[in-house]
Amino acid sequence: MPLPLRDQADVRDRWLTQRLLDLLPALMDRAGIDLWVVVGREYNEDPVLTTLLPATWLSARRRTILLFHRSDDGVTAAAVSRYPVGQFQPAWDDDGRPGTSAEESQWASVRRFVDQAAPRTIGVDVSATFAHADGLSTTEHRLLMAALGPHADRVVSAEQLVVGWLETRLPEEIAALRAMNRLVHEVIAEAFSPAVVEVGRTTALDVAWWIRQRFADLGVDPWFQPTVGLQRAGTPLVDEHGTALPGVPYDAVVQPGDLLHCDVGLSSLGLTTDTQRNAYVLRPGETRPPAGLAEALRVGNRMQDLTTAALQPGCTGDEVLAAARAGAAAAGIDGDVYSHPVGVHGHGAGPAIGMWDQQGGVPGAGEAVVHPDTVWALELCVRVPVPEWGGQLVRMGLEQGIALTAAGVEYLDGRQTELIVLPSS
Known part of the structure; x- marks a missing residue:
């Protein structure tokens, strides 16, 4: 018989932690990606997003942005989100400038994270082959590229990384x-x-x-x-x-x-x-x-x-x-x-x-x-x-x-x- 739902959530969260620690670094290395950006809006989630969220998150909330930075110490998993996202490091630094919208502040936080990480390659979920790896919508792609500024020329398809994450x-x-x-x-x-x-x-x-x-x-x-x-x-x-x-x-x-x-x-x-x-x-x-x-x-x-x-x-x-x-x-x-x-x-x-x-x-x-x-x-x-x-x-x-x-x-x-x-x- 299947486990009770609360026990299932515990299992899934334990698996997520283990996958982030044990699988993701090697998968990012294999794909040649230093920073993986996953973006999804409520009711229009990237297919891979639900595999990265805590079990109690049944969907994105507002706009949910997850950042995975590969370094010598492993992978730093951060969330630029209005709400705490499980074990992810919070990375929304609201600068409080008068007249700044929540959207502007969120994307500015993404930019600050990228500036600090200084990745050589930035993987985003676009793919002509696998629908699972093609979850970045046109609007989110446009906003992300604008936020990245001079880092935009480092963007590559994360297809191989998404496939590896989903299949392993x-x-x-x-x-x-x-x-x-x-x-x-x-x-x-x-x-x-x-x-x-x-x-x-x-x-x-x-x-x-x-x-x-x-x-x-x-x-x-x-x-x-x-x-x-x-x-x-x-x-x-x-x-x-x-x-x-x-x-x-x-x-x-x-x-x-x-x-x-x-x-x-x-x-x-x-x-x-x-x-x-x-x-x-x-x-x-x-x-x-x-x-x-x-x-x-x-x-x-x-x-x-x-x-x-x-x-x-x-x-x-x-x-x-x-x-x-x-x-x-x-x-x-x-x-x-x-x-x-x-x-x-x-x-x-x-x-x-x-x-x-x-x-x-x-x-x-x-x-x-x-x-x-x-x-x-x-x-x-x-x-x-x-x-x-x-x-x-x-x-x-x-x-x-x-x-x-x-x-x-x-x-x-x-x-x-x-x-x-x-x-x-």
Whole structure:
């Protein structure tokens, strides 16, 4: 069960302190940034801002400006804000000049901080590739550049730093994600059981809404609407030319012989998960799924192996994709890979390993480099003909949280290697 909210806040604040001390200095060095400026206004926050604020700050207040200065002593974290910001050093020095507005005084304080820090490079959150790193609005950018004055020519994109901050996980965060994945697996197992599914009466849409309600009852939030889909013998997903067909409607009633697939993700402790699993409804007289469906899952597991083998620090996302697809082609596997970082955001900052409609590489995001201490949603699918269904192609979609550390790839609470089995009655 998730922790009470007050305990969650304590955990998140402890993580923030540890991240600022243990992760941020090296990340700033790697990005070549001496001063990182993060600016957000209430109701228009920079996506990275919420990851830097105390847990009790659910948004920016008025204009919140955070400054991170890298020096030989580590990183000085300061806040130019009307209100105290947790552990951040207050840096709003209101000079009290008659007629000076709060806005003028706030930006003047930023300038004084920069004058004293004398950074060689000033990182700001602008990026054409990652939305997560593009949070500095036009207005705030204009005001910041004006406030920096002669320092403005030192401004560079903080894209690499933002991505590193968002994608890098502490060991304690990975442990929390392991527990969160376990909770997801438990909810899916319950959803794909007679406790929820009454064959011949329950629809796939009913199951999807049950999952969302179950998350709410457990005190965790979905970051997208859960989906449950059906595949059925005689209702192919593609025709003989490979053209997509409608398939089984989402509101169709679950019947014996159906293959069920779900896609769910929850959010807790400022972290997210993304998971897909599959189940089979036995026909009367069956004691196990058809061998062809079991083989499709086995092929999906092989595709997972090919992808994780290629997931190496120093490679780009496109290089991982190319290696996985080359291995699949050599093994005669028809499949696609579209894996992505997951952590603070469900579709997280960092290298994209394909997209479902971009199997030749992803411009920009696919060129980003893989780093250790990151967490991924290993997402892919394979298409396999099933003899018991007259050779009909079945799409086996799989998605599982994995962590990449110095020890290699770890599945967070395992992966699906057997179909979940539902009795027909």
